[in-house]
Amino acid sequence: MVAAEEESVTVIIREYEPEKDCQKVEEVERICEVGPSGKLSLFTDQLGDPVCRIRNSPTSLMLVAEIAVGNSSSKSEREIVGMIRGCIKTVTCGKKLSRNGKTDPPLPIPVPVLTKVAYILGLRVSPSHRRMKLGYKLVCKMEEWFRQNGAEYSYMATENDNVASINLFVDKCSYTKFRTPSILVQPVFAHRVKVSHKFTIIKLSTYEAESLYRRRFSTTEFFPRDIDSVLNNKLNLGTFMAIPSHEKWVGSDNFLSEPPESWAVMSVWNLKDVFKLEVRGASVLRKAFAKTTRVVDRALPFLRLPSVPEVFRPFGLHFMYGLGGEGPMSVKLTKGLCGFAHNLAKEHGCGVVATEVSGREPLREGIPHWKRLSCDEDLWCIKRLGEDYSDGSVGDWTKSKPGLSIFVDPREI
Template identity: 70%
Template sequence: MVLLLRVREFEAERDSLRVEEVERRCEVGPSGGNMSLFTDLLGDPICRVRHSPAFLMLVAEIQDEQHKNNQIVGLIRGCIKTVTCGKKHSRTNPIKTLPVYTKLAYILGLRVSPSHRRMGIGLELVLRLEEWFRGNGAEYSYMATDNDNQASVKLFTDRCGYSKFRTPSILVQPVFAHRVKLSNRVNIIKLSPSEAETLYRKRFSTTEFFPRDIDSVLNNKLSLGTFVAVFAKPGMNMDRVLSDPNESWAVLSVWNCKESFTLEVKGASRVRRALFKATRVMDRVLPWFKLPSVPELFKPFGLHFLYGLGGGGPHAVKLTRNLCGFAHNLAKERGCSLVVTEVSCNEPLKLGIPHWKKLSCAEDLWCIKRFGEDYSDGSLGDWTNSAPGLSIFVDPREF
């Protein structure tokens, strides 16, 4: 029997169940020790890119000669958006810097069934998706993978022409059974989407990977709000706080990933499972000690993703820690088991982000490839050769 490989666009009605089966069979996410995270998509397999301006999902299907026995053995998702790739000085005001934008494509969720690997299916999926990227005017394409995933790294760097670009850190914090106590000296303010957009465009528009359509992100139903932390003072004025370098402030936004997918920890030993359970038992028996108990991670659970982290002033790290505590309590109220964020490895506020090293990923590898010869405005050279900045803006739609 001759088997034929066909790569085509995902069709929800006929493909959803078979795609979910491929997802279950493929290990994804950062590994920690002998534990690893598996993704279990909820309902719509394309939901993780549907919130982007332009998106596509392809499946690889094995067919026999009579087309009677079709089997989905691979899939890939991609989206295109406009992001900041650098900055330039204003012609009218040399002190002021302006963002330089580029049209960027992102590859998310390349999966090939374990029984059909090393057959060129992954390469074919990437090439077909890149064809769509080019046809829609993308100047660059990038992807993210675990730095230890050598098969994925080799596919993209050796066969697809990508180069290693950035190594941000994924920081994961369990949601404990008790609430985190926040400082009574810190005032946490929820901004409206329009206020948050104004703040982000004013403070972060020149940050690498900042999405030009930040308003779409902030107004999305999965975005639970943007929160600013400042020290409580009578007659406090936000505009004054943000403009005064001696004042400290911090900001973050919360994205509800629970509505898109769930995770489940696999591969943990019985000893580790017993230890995790023991922390929960001790926390229930002795709640006044507020022990850091590990939530139930061995069944499907949801998470909140923190994005747009930033701040300024001498106490920004402390305020960031309070904001992360606030986000922890919000996740507890909404039934999530993890709070996750991703930041540049050089991020100054990283010291204020609580996380467990065992569940986190110190180096999440981002690889990039250039399609176009020049930027649309011709003001910069090749982004792939640029040095990393202190911060990056991680779009929650792509996490």
């Protein structure tokens, strides 16, 4: 716990205590604006548990900021006015070349370089207590815990036009603008999306999915070393592969040794049971138009009209992650997987299906989305807390160039 005096107000930063802090933290969450008008914004915690967004991470912590006016030291007179969440994991930060001794001559193969990273999310400060450096104090205290637990980098994500957040992290906390992935959001219509019969979609077993990801994605930036924990999590709805219909699926081992010319893969994460979203600031006319499109879509589903779902009230979503593929048909196969994911989300009563990919992602053209609901440039900022593993392969990760793809961990959404 740390305390600081500022104009007769004592600021206390301590670890979150579920039994006594839950209700007060939820109150702060509700009064904080978390998204621009007309865009998706965090509404409420579906599970009524403020730490549910980090409990699936291997190592996590939540801190709260309290104030006590004057010289009062009574806990009953303290007020929670801010909070921050953080988690730590090991991910891929680059790759090096190693020689494969099984071939003659030995061929170079890419090997992932790993680092321990920390992720900051859910930083909130009550509007009535801003400009008191509470955000700065919360970040500094969280970084202290990161260092104590061996994290080498800390990173966070924010909207590209969130001036206050960028000023805090970049100008005051010495973070560097690092990556600008895109958040792509597709509404879930009243009708089912048609998936081409030219594709076959297979649900992989957890073993098959882990083997595929480790063999094909382990050198992708931000790939989590504990991918098995992600795939075995109850929020993971499955990993799905699309191949041309004339190809036969003969198991993951054969696929890895002799993959078809074209293929695509993705996993689906159920965020509907974690939190809910809503679109704020829409006019009465826009809401009326949206309702009309839904009525027509339900009455005439065979027309497959792009109806606007009920997104002006809290709704759930599914998140697609681990997207990848190869071959001349990979973009079309990805589109087929997205259609499959849409229909799965419809069955679960979701309002949208979303994903986040690198701005340079080759499969991006196969991901249907509505620009109005999406974010072309989500901003990831990073800070170096310690030294890299000393193999000389990567150096300072904060200065590295982005790759074509990025692995977005669904536990951090």
